[in-house]
Amino acid sequence: MSKIALVDDDRNILTSVSMTLEAEGFEVETYNDGQAALDAFNKRMPDMAVLDIKMPRMDGMDLLQRLRQKSAMPVIFLTSKDDEIDEVLGLRMGADDYVKKPFSQRLLVERIRALLRRQDAVATDEVGETEETKVMERGDLRMDPLRHAVAWKGKDVSLTVTEFLLLQALAQRPGFVKSRDQLMDVAYDDQVYVDDRTIDSHIKRLRKKMRTADDEFSAIETLYGIGYRYNED
Numbered sequence: 001m002s003k004i005a006l007v008d009d010d011r012n013i014l015t016s017v018s019m020t021l022e023a024e025g026f027e028v029e030t031y032n033d034g035q036a037a038l039d040a041f042n043k044r045m046p047d048m049a050v051l052d053i054k055m056p057r058m059d060g061m062d063l064l065q066r067l068r069q070k071s072a073m074p075v076i077f078l079t080s081k082d083d084e085i086d087e088v089l090g091l092r093m094g095a096d097d098y099v100k101k102p103f104s105q106r107l108l109v110e111r112i113r114a115l116l117r118r119q120d121a122v123a124t125d126e127v128g129e130t131e132e133t134k135v136m137e138r139g140d141l142r143m144d145p146l147r148h149a150v151a152w153k154g155k156d157v158s159l160t161v162t163e164f165l166l167l168q169a170l171a172q173r174p175g176f177v178k179s180r181d182q183l184m185d186v187a188y189d190d191q192v193y194v195d196d197r198t199i200d201s202h203i204k205r206l207r208k209k210m211r212t213a214d215d216e217f218s219a220i221e222t223l224y225g226i227g228y229r230y231n232e233d
Contacts, residue, residue, distance in 0.1 A: 002116055003027045007037045007063065008052035008078060017050075020105045021112070034058030038066055048074045048115060050108070053090065061093065068094040072148070072160050074115040078103070091201035092208075096162040098198075118187075119161045138171045139232045141219065155213035162187050163206045166199075170220060170230035179227035203228060 004026045008014055018028040029046060031037035035057040051060040064075060077090045077098040090098060096115055099108050136143045142151045148164060150157045169186040170178055180199045203220065210217040221229050
C-alpha cells in the first residue's frame with residue numbers, strides 16, 4: 001500500500017481528498033502546514049507528496065526545496081487557478097506535476113497512480129531486462145533504471161522520476177529529435193494532459209542538475225519549435 005502525504009492548509013481539501021485516496025486503497029497522512037510535514041518526513045518519508053503552495057509556517061516551495069536535498073520522491077503541486085508563475089517555478093525546483101484548484105479528485109487520483117507507476121518502472125529490480133531497464137551508457141552519461149541511478153563523468157546526479165524518464169528517452173537515441181508531444185507521452189499517461197511549458201520546465205531543471213556535475217554540460221540541445229535531442233559528443 002503506497003503512502004501519500006497530503007499537505008494543505010484547507011481542512012476541507014484534506015478531509016475530502018484523504019477520503020477519496022483511502023477509498024482508492026492508499027494510506028494517507030495529512031498535514032496543514034509545511035513545517036509539520038517536514039518534521040514527519042524527517043522521521044519517515046512517504047512514497048509521494050501532494051503539496052499546496054501557499055501555506056503558513058512553511059509554504060510548499062520551501063518544503064519542496066528541503067525535500068529535494070534528500071529525496072527524489074514524486075511530488076505533485078496543488079496550485080491556484082491563476083498561479084502560472086508558481087507552476088513553472090515549482091517544476092523548475094523539482095516537482096513532477098501540478099494540478100490546478102479547483103480540481104477533479106478523479107484527475108488527481110489518476111496523476112498519483114501515473115507517477116507511482118513510473119516510479120515503480122524505474123526503481124524496481126523485479127522486472128526483466130529490456131531496453132528501458134538495462135544500464136545505458138552514452139559518452140559521459142551512465143543510467144541504471146533498476147536503481148534509479150544517474151552519473152555524469154562519474155559523479156552521481158539525483159533526478160526525479162519525471163526527469164529520469166525524459167533523460168532516458170532522449171539519450172536512448174543520440175542525435176534523434178524528440179518532440180514535446182513525444183516527451184509528454186514518455187513522462188505522462190495518455191489521460192493526463194500537460195502543456196509545452198511543463199516539458200520545457202522539466203528540461204530546464206534537468207539541465208541545471210546535470211550542470212551540478214559538470215558546469216559545461218550541453219548534451220541536451222533545444223531545437224526551437226521542434227523539440228529536444230541528446231548529443232553524445
